[in-house]
Amino acid sequence: MIVGGGLAGLEVARNLAALGVEDVLVVEAGPARDLLHINSANDPDQALRTFLDPAGDPHFHRPWTPESAPHYAVNSGLRKRLGGRSLYWYGASLPVEDWALADWPESVAADLRDSWQGGRPLYEQVAVDLGVDPNRLDRQQTVLKLGGFHLVRTPQAETRFGEDGRWYAYSPLDHWRDPVTGAALDSPRGIRFLCDTEVLSVDIEDGRARGVLVREAGPNGEARRICADSVVLAAGTIESSRLAIQALSAADPGRPPRLDGLTDHIVQGFFLRVRDTGDDGASHGLSSPGLSSPGLSDVAPGSYVTACDDAVRSNLFVTVEQPEPGVLLFDVRLTGEQLPGTQSHVTCRAVGDYPWRTTVTAELAPADRDVVARQRQVLDTVWAQLVAEFGLTATPLDFDDFDHPVRTNAFVLPESIGAQASEGPFTWSSLLGTEDHEGCTLPLGDVLDDRHAFADVPGLYACGPATFPRMGAANPSLTTLSLARRLAHVLAAADGAQPGRGTSEADA
Structure with missing residues (x-):
């Protein structure tokens, strides 16, 4: 059974x-x-x-009660x-x-x-x-170079069909x-x-x-x-x-x-809209194999990934979309490890008939806070490279409190991104459990x-x-x-x- x-x-x-x-x-x-x-x-x-x-x-459906809201609350649940x-x-x-x-x-x-x-x-x-x-990622062919990072196509078990982008x-x-x-x-x-x-x-x-x-x-x-x-x-x-x-x-x-020992991945990133206003044919730090001088139009849409230094305990993902000629949408994120420990747990109230009432407590340990900080350093580095290579205004990345973010991963929804007056960068993070x-x-x-x-x-x-x-x-x-x-x-x-x-x- x-x-x-x-x-x-x-x-x-x-x-x-x-x-x-x-x-x-x-x-x-x-x-x-x-x-x-x-x-x-x-x-x-x-x-x-x-x-x-x-x-x-x-x-x-969410069959548990979160004791550390907003973690494991809001959009956290099962698909029944x-x-x-x-x-x-x-x-x-x-x-x-x-x-x-x-x-x-x-x-x-x-x-x-x-x-x-x-x-x-x-x-x-x-x-x-x-x-x-x-x-392994380090043995796969580099497909995208973004500044100092060498990324491969994200291995995805997906099949595309039709002409309307479905898969x-x-x-x-x-x-x-x-x-x-x-x-x-x-x-x-x-x-x-x-x-x-x-x-x-x-x-x-x-x-x-x-x-x-x-x-x-x-x-x-x-x-x-x-x-x-x-x-x-x-x-x-x-x-x-x-x-x-x-x-x-x-x-x-x-x-x-x-x-x-309850864990979820520690995820945060930023979203950016880039326009190619130059005519110098520069590569802007982005390249694909086999192209000697690729421009903005040479960047293939898709998801790319690379492993960060072991101290970061994270993978860097860069998703590139091209909604129209001369425009790129970047979703840059890091997915990192939360260590299992006693600070996060699942607890039941052991009284009455089954099922017992279940509560979830979630908290980052000091080592996890270190991952949050190191991820932000990587994101700062990527952002600085994009600033230099695309001629963008060097606005510092502004991160929310990880435990109470204003923008969560739902920010990358089209209506959220489309409502923004500027092109970014817009930082966001995922609540634990989402x-x-x-x-x-x-x-x-x-x-x-x-x-x-x-x-x-x-x-x-x-x-x-x-x-x-x-x-x-x-x-x-x-x-x-x-x-x-x-x-x-x-x-x-x-x-x-x-x-x-x-x-x-x-x-x-």
Whole structure:
């Protein structure tokens, strides 16, 4: 039984089916309709609005109470629908950095990075299946030079179609429905879905997970138990933490109903509109391979990335758009690591019926404040290069208080940018909990063993970013998909299947 039908849960399910496990049940709190990626179903502006400003999304849901508002409040929540956040992400597929993997269990890090079951490492296998470059960023070809930074195309698991800029990022649903039309393809053999059904708790008997207690949506929904040999928590970090806290408390009533280590990525940047008013043919510090003297029109729109110095614990992203000849829009941002610690946690009120009331507390540690400061230094450097190379007015970047920003990531919405009287730069930052990257409450090698199992609750497993010991700076999806494949092999072996060296697209 898999609790949660998002990217992690569905990927575990499809790999289990490919390995011959014939009785997999996915329980999802949301409906099984409207199964297209938001960038497939909508024009680019509406899709971005749905992602960054989810108030109008009927699937948006926040089942926790934030204790550190505005962090984990406002636009922080889940997408309660089959497919979950896999229908919203932008496909960025980066591996966790070596400096962060150093704190992961050695066996897990080796499977991801070095070799898995005697073959290619999981990162490489999954990257190839997604159609992205499996090499590290520093081994990929430089595509864009911005001053002193050498950037490559952001590895993105996306497919473009049509003539109106539409595209979709990978979802495990792509194996079962057409990602453009939504039409059903082959039914997933061995997998059943139970949607519009909330999982209230994991059923614990004699200290072991024996199934779950569920309640179907609607005013007449009654609680009932479903038995299972194994239960996998894949409901998103905070909901999986709530279910884990309840299960751990049932197995050990003296255990505090709290999980520390909650993290999200630290993200801030600036937006800039640049006009080419010169006629000298200068390169303005921007270049593409093979061009001896590129001008503004030679910069290809798209997303570019490079890794910063390890001390910054961040990746630099530069998104370039060209809405009209002679105009460039720059979205410059850094995505950095928040370290797991006791200052950020998920806590339940251990009274009454399930589900227990869940609260989220989030605070940056001193080391995280250092990342904020170092990111701003990098942004200052990039801005200074743009000033020099485009002949802009050297207005200092003005950053808000990270804990109470005036402009959040929703600032890059077209209506926000279009309402600005000047061309920028406009700084912004993301509140914790709004990047959809929260994790680290159920770390492998601590709460979980290196086989993804709860050390204190046999029969209970977890997947997704909640299981990361450290988040690193990388977007979590490539690691989520890689660990889902690894967990599927663990479960298949326990089920009596005989996994081979790995599950590839051809095998599946």
